[in-house]
Amino acid sequence: MPRLSNAVLLRAYGISPLLPLVLRGCRELPSAINELRWLREHVRSENKSRDTRLLSRKLLELCRRRAKGEPLQYLLGTQPFGELEIKCRPGVLIPRPETEAYTTHVAEILLSQHGKGPLEPKTNQNSLESLNVVDFCTGTGCIALLTNSLLSKRFPRVNVIGVDISSHALALANENLAHNLKDLNADKASSRISFEAGNLFSDLKHPSFHSFSPDVVISNPPYISEKGFNTETTRSVRTWEPKLALVPAITLERPDCAPEDIFYQELLETYSTQKSRMMLLEIGDSDQAMRVAKLAVRIGGDCKVQIWRDWPDQEAPPEAPSMVRIEVQDGSKGSLIHRDILVKGLGKARSVLVLWGSYIDLLHPPSADGTDPPESLDWETTWEKD
Amino acid sequence: MFGAPWICRRCLNASLKPSKRRLIRLASTATSHVAFSPALLARARSMAQEHEKLSKETAESFDAKIAKRIGELQGVAKALKDWEDTQSSLAELNSLLKDATTDAELRELAVEDLASTSAELNTISHNLATSLTPKHPFADLPCLLEIRPGVGGGEAALFAADLLRMYRAYCSKKHYRVSVLKYETADGETNGESPLSEAILEIETRGAYGDMRSEAGVHRVQRVPATEKQGRTHTSAVSVLVLPSIPASGSEGQDISEADLNDPTSDYYVSPADVRTDVMRARGAGGQHVNTTDSAIRLTHIPTNTVVSMQDSRSQHQNRAKAWQILRSKLAQSRREAREEAAIKVRNSIGASKMGRGDKVRTYNWGQQRVTDHRSGLSVHNLDDVMDGGDDLEKIMDSVKSWLSDKEIEEMMAEEADSGLNKTTK
Ligand SMILES: C[S@@+](CC[C@H](N)C(=O)[O-])C[C@H]1O[C@@H](n2cnc3c(N)ncnc32)[C@H](O)[C@@H]1O
Numbered sequence: 001m002p003r004l005s006n007a008v009l010l011r012a013y014g015i016s017p018l019l020p021l022v023l024r025g026c027r028e029l030p031s032a033i034n035e036l037r038w039l040r041e042h043v044r045s046e047n048k049s050r051d052t053r054l055l056s057r058k059l060l061e062l063c064r065r066r067a068k069g070e071p072l073q074y075l076l077g078t079q080p081f082g083e084l085e086i087k088c089r090p091g092v093l094i095p096r097p098e099t100e101a102y103t104t105h106v107a108e109i110l111l112s113q114h115g116k117g118p119l120e121p122k123t124n125q126n127s128l129e130s131l132n133v134v135d136f137c138t139g140t141g142c143i144a145l146l147t148n149s150l151l152s153k154r155f156p157r158v159n160v161i162g163v164d165i166s167s168h169a170l171a172l173a174n175e176n177l178a179h180n181l182k183d184l185n186a187d188k189a190s191s192r193i194s195f196e197a198g199n200l201f202s203d204l205k206h207p208s209f210h211s212f213s214p215d216v217v218i219s220n221p222p223y224i225s226e227k228g229f230n231t232e233t234t235r236s237v238r239t240w241e242p243k244l245a246l247v248p249a250i251t252l253e254r255p256d257c258a259p260e261d262i263f264y265q266e267l268l269e270t271y272s273t274q275k276s277r278m279m280l281l282e283i284g285d286s287d288q289a290m291r292v293a294k295l296a297v298r299i300g301g302d303c304k305v306q307i308w309r310d311w312p313d314q315e316a317p318p319e320a321p322s323m324v325r326i327e328v329q330d331g332s333k334g335s336l337i338h339r340d341i342l343v344k345g346l347g348k349a350r351s352v353l354v355l356w357g358s359y360i361d362l363l364h365p366p367s368a369d370g371t372d373p374p375e376s377l378d379w380e381t382t383w384e385k386d
Numbered sequence: 387m388f389g390a391p392w393i394c395r396r397c398l399n400a401s402l403k404p405s406k407r408r409l410i411r412l413a414s415t416a417t418s419h420v421a422f423s424p425a426l427l428a429r430a431r432s433m434a435q436e437h438e439k440l441s442k443e444t445a446e447s448f449d450a451k452i453a454k455r456i457g458e459l460q461g462v463a464k465a466l467k468d469w470e471d472t473q474s475s476l477a478e479l480n481s482l483l484k485d486a487t488t489d490a491e492l493r494e495l496a497v498e499d500l501a502s503t504s505a506e507l508n509t510i511s512h513n514l515a516t517s518l519t520p521k522h523p524f525a526d527l528p529c530l531l532e533i534r535p536g537v538g539g540g541e542a543a544l545f546a547a548d549l550l551r552m553y554r555a556y557c558s559k560k561h562y563r564v565s566v567l568k569y570e571t572a573d574g575e576t577n578g579e580s581p582l583s584e585a586i587l588e589i590e591t592r593g594a595y596g597d598m599r600s601e602a603g604v605h606r607v608q609r610v611p612a613t614e615k616q617g618r619t620h621t622s623a624v625s626v627l628v629l630p631s632i633p634a635s636g637s638e639g640q641d642i643s644e645a646d647l648n649d650p651t652s653d654y655y656v657s658p659a660d661v662r663t664d665v666m667r668a669r670g671a672g673g674q675h676v677n678t679t680d681s682a683i684r685l686t687h688i689p690t691n692t693v694v695s696m697q698d699s700r701s702q703h704q705n706r707a708k709a710w711q712i713l714r715s716k717l718a719q720s721r722r723e724a725r726e727e728a729a730i731k732v733r734n735s736i737g738a739s740k741m742g743r744g745d746k747v748r749t750y751n752w753g754q755q756r757v758t759d760h761r762s763g764l765s766v767h768n769l770d771d772v773m774d775g776g777d778d779l780e781k782i783m784d785s786v787k788s789w790l791s792d793k794e795i796e797e798m799m800a801e802e803a804d805s806g807l808n809k810t811t812k
Contacts (some may be wrong), residue, residue, distance in 0.1 A: 030697075031680055038700055080681075080701030092430075094677050097665075097702055179505055201456045219494060224674060233675045246674050309670060348672055 013278065018063045022383035023237065025066035035072050039063065042076050066385035070238040082146045084180045091168040095142040099220055099282060101350050103143050106280055107150035113362055119316030120268045132212060136219040136267060138162030141173030141195060141244060143218050152191040159191075161212060163198040166244060170195050194232050201265055208312045220282040221263035222248045228260070228284065233264050257295070260271075265299070266293045268354070272300045277359040281352045286376070294328050296354045297339050304338070304355045306365040310347025323373035340373050422511070423677070426799065430466045430518055437463040461517040469514045472507050474547070479503065523628035525596035530715050531587040531628055538622020541611040543571075543581030545750075546624045548773060549605060550585045555775030560597075563590040567708055568698055581712040586630060586712065599762075600614040602628040603747030619753060623746065629715035631758065653718040661713070662686045665702065685709045692716055703746065718774050748782070757782060762789040 004023060004380055011283055012019035012029060016036060023032040028151045043059045062075050073079040073088040080086070088094050099324035110131070131151060144162035151158045164170055174197040177184070184193065200221070224233065224246045233246070243249075248262050257265045264281055271279055284287045289307045296305045306325065309316065316322070323340050330337045343349075344366070413536035422430075440452050478502045482488050488496070533550050535542035557564045569588040589598065598632065606623045614620060632654050650657065666680035682697035683705040694716065696709040748759045757772045758765040762785035771778040 026679065030682075031678065033696060034681075035679055071677050073677065076700075078567070079705060080699070082703050093674070096673060096677070097681070098673055220674075222674075226676075228671075232671050234670070234677070237675060237677055241677065282673065286677070287673060311663075311665065350673060 012279070018060065020160065021063040021067040025069050035066070038072070038076065039066070048318070049351070054187055069239055074240065081142045082150070084142070084146055084149060084176075086140050086142045086145070087172060087176050089172065090240060091242055092166070093139045093174050093241050095140055098350050099143065101311050102148070102280060102282070102308060103146050103218065105152065105308070106216070106278075107147055108313070109363060110151060110216070111154055117160075117196065130159070131133075131155050131216065132214045133158065133160045134214040134217045135160065135162045136163045136210065136217065137221040137245075137263070138173055138195060138199060138222070139169050141169075141176045143220065144173070144193060144195070145176055145180055145184065147216075148191060148193045149180070152184065153241055155248075159212075160184070160193040161214075162193070162195045163200075163203075163316060164195070164307045165197070165199045167244070169245075174293055182365070189198075200263060205338070213274055213276075214271070215277045217267065217276055217279040219263070219267055219280070222246050223260055223263065223282070223284045223288065225258070225260040248332055259288070259290065261288065261291055263296065264295055264352075268299050270298055271296050272303065272354075272356070275357070277356055279354040281354075282350060283352055286349040289352055290324070290326060290376075292352045293324075293341055294326050296352065297326065297328050300356070302353055302356065306342045306344065306353040306355075306364070307349055308351045308353060309343070310344030310350045312345035312351075314346035316344065321374050325373045325375050393615065412602070423799065430462055430514065433459050434463040434466045437704065453553055458521075461791075462514075463750075465510070465514040465517040468510045468786055469507075472510050474501060476500070476503055476507065497718045508637050511614065512795075515799070517790055519791065519794045519798050522596060522599065523620050524718075525600070526593050527595045528588070528590045528592055528631040528711065529588060529598050529628055530631050531597035531598060531601070531626065533582065533585045533587070534625050534627075535582065536623040536625050538607075538620065539583055539605070541609075541620055542622035544581060544611070544626055545605075545607040546582040549624055549626065550587065551580060552773050552779065553587060553601075557587075557589055557775070558777055561591075562594060563740075564588065567592065568696060570698075588711075590631070595628065597783075599628045599791050600783065601626055604745060608747045608749060608751045608753065629712075629719045632711065632714040632718055653721045654714060656687065656710075656714055656717055660688050662688060663706070683709050687713060687717060690717065690720070692720075759786055762786050782803055 005026070006157065008025065008029060009020045012023050015033070015362055017144055018268055019032055022036045022039070023029060028036055039062050040059060047055060047058065053141050066072065069232045071088075073094045074090055077087060077089065078085050079088050079095050081100050086095055099257065111339070116364075125206070131148055133144070133151070135141075138144050141162050144160045148160040162173055164173065168270050176340065177195070179194060184191065216217060226247060229243070229247050230239065232279055248260055254262055254265065264283075267279065267281065281292060283292050293305045293307060296303060311366055320343075322343055325338050325340050327336050329335070431454040437456060440456050440459070443466055444452055444456065445447075478480070479496050482496045483493060483500070486693065489523060523588070531553060533546050533553075535546040538545070546721065554564060566585065568584060569582075570584045571582055579729050604623050604625050608619055608621050610617055611620050662685070664684040666678075666682045670676055677681045681700050682695065684695040685703060685706075686693050694709045694712065694713045696705040696712070699705050699708070748757065750757050750772070752769065754767075755769040756765055757769055758768050759782050762782070764782055764785040766772060766778045766782060768778045773779075773783065776777075
């Protein structure tokens with residue numbers, strides 16, 4: 001990690017003596033200015049006392065902790081997620097803005113199709129337009145809660161289940177359910193949400209999961225490799241967030257699958273045999289996106305695959321590829337087949353969407369021209385604040 | 387430098403061409419009466435008739451729309467009735483005086499009466515004229531008040547913070563609901579005295595736009611800055627913008643209907659396709675690898691290159707919603723301004739000499755403890771009370787409002803005369 005230059009630290013000090021501390025934790029001056037403001041507001045709203053010396057001491061204490069890299073979200077105890085406020089604490093992964101972006105986008109897509117018929121699931125013939133959603137590896141419960149909150153605005157029946165292996169995570173998810181009750185249309189008997197303990201690698205075969213046949217599966221599972229954990233995560237993530245949430249802990253021998261991809265394989269194998277319609281999987285980078293897309297094509301059966309970037313609702317510049325070509329072994333014959341996959345959104349590759357059945361016609365545009373798309377995703381945009 | 391200084395065109399297209407300008411003398415300044423053109427009187431009469439007709443209709447069945455229209459017409463109907471009553475008593479008195487058979491005592495009474503009734507007529511005519519000037523289309527809306535320091539560096543930034551405090555105090559005195567939509571300081575501090583780089587106050591109470599719109603313009607301060615060692619007085623400036631606040635689509639109880647928000651020809655419509663959204667991008671791999679706190683949003687309305695950025699909240703969702711609200715307000719305002727400008731060009735016989743965007747509207751002089759408004763010409767000498775949002779501020783604001791209303795009456799009458807002229811020449 002590059003050292004902060006003295007000039008920057010001095011400039012920060014000139015603005016506020018507390019700022020260099022915050023800057024050590026968050027590394028960027030504009031962010032540090034905002035963070036210091038939020039810390040100050042937090043101290044003021046948490047303490048009834050008007051004793052300014054006490055308040056300054058508390059603020060100083062928080063800034064010192066921030067300097068050691070402790071995430072702001074753990075210091076403040078919350079992170080906004082869409083219209084919700086999600087409680088955060090050590091032991092459970094902090095919700096990320098990219099996760100918020102695709103969760104919102106999935107909900108918007110489903111809402112835009114509401115009332116057009118085919119979204120009525122087969123699983124529940126007599127309850128029109130009900131929707132079953134499962135959020136595997138739910139952590140704070142953020143994805144499950146936001147999905148429920150957005151969908152229950154229009155769908156008369158939404159059932160969401162969040163599953164996690166960690167008891168810390170489940171306890172926090174339930175607290176978050178209580179914390180956001182007013183946004184969840186909880187008064188609607190038809191909108192249900194619950195959190196359950198489960199290990200993806202053993203409990204998926206459990207009858208209680210079998211009886212809940214999801215239309216939509218969303219998952220942000222651990223996806224970082226051991227090596228990536230040591231070299232690509234920031235110090236704050238490494239030291240403060242749970243490794244269980246970041247690096248797949250089970251190293252089953254899977255010859256055809258990288259260790260950091262095993263959650264995807266398991267989810268795809270399980271849900272492509274059930275009657276799911278849509279699966280959204282968060283991934284770490286474009287290489288992983290390509291690997292997961294191939295997995296989906298190979299084991300997902302009759303499906304269509306898309307790759308979404310960080311901000312899937314934003315239009316990418318024309319120079320960004322809107323299609324990518326992948327090649328996979330055709331299982332039965334062993335010959336190579338290729339598939340062209342739609343890529344959309346602005347930023348870096350962030351998630352893989354898999355569609356089955358009627359959702360394909362609804363949500364997947366027919367492929368356009370005949371030109372061959374590129375075979376890599378190497379294209380990215382950044383916008384730096386000026 | 388001013389980011390996007392704004393001034394209400396209507397408030398400032400003050401000086402009309404001399405030839406048309408004194409078409410009528412106003413009651414407040416004149417000895418003679420307001421003289422209404424026949425066209426204007428005809429308009430007042432037809433509005434009063436409509437009022438009467440609708441009032442009869444609602445006596446039988448209630449309709450919210452009609453009730454609203456009645457409310458709009460009521461002022462004119464009442465003012466016209468007063469005016470006509472006064473006119474007829476004047477006529478009566480005059481005929482009494484002309485009549486040779488009127489006895490001396492009665493004549494004396496009539497003369498007295500005539501004097502007082504003529505005096506009354508001034509006020510009554512003025513009322514009628516006021517009721518006839520079209521209400522500003524945004525007048526009933528809540529508003530956004532944007533404050534930005536201009537020339538004068540740090541001192542301007544400090545004065546900007548003073549003005550923000552002044553308006554907040556004024557609003558709390560008036561029981562307006564306010565919230566700070568955006569608050570950016572030069573150094574990220576939010577406490578007390580910190581210099582301001584931009585603030586947007588949302589005044590959520592309906593009609594706030596009408597109350598505050600004449601505050602738009604450049605406010606100048608003359609004082610010795612705390613940092614000034616030689617004790618010299620500096621002059622700095624802060625610009626104030628007043629924008630209509632446009633409710634988000636779907637909110638209830640507003641004056642703007644859902645249809646307006648979704649109608650591409652309306653001032654309030656913004657096509658999402660025209661707006662580019664930029665967010666702060668995490669460096670490095672993103673996703674689970676980093677846990678940044680960036681929530682800044684920047685919206686760019688591509689056709690007009692209007693940019694709004696927002697980073698106050700930790701919630702990107704909220705920053706986006708606020709940025710959209712401000713963008714809508716800015717676009718509605720500039721569209722209206724553009725239309726007004728076009729209208730002025732069309733009837734260039736009036737040739738409103740525009741006050742520039744950078745023209746000062748008010749001066750706050752610390753040394754003399756004086757606040758002077760350059761439009762109404764009113765000075766008050768209780769600067770502290772003004773800065774506390776007290777009665778003296780209201781006094782100044784009222785003086786500007788009546789100045790503005792006079793200007794609008796003049797404009798309307800000139801316009802009316804103009805169109806009358808056009809009709810006869812055709
Ligand atoms: C990256 S976090 C995602 C949290 C949350 N969905 C979010 O997006 O913020 C991954 C979660 O998976 C859980 N997890 C890890 N191994 C698991 C397993 N074998 N079965 C179920 N959940 C597991 C962890 O406890 C952690 O909460």
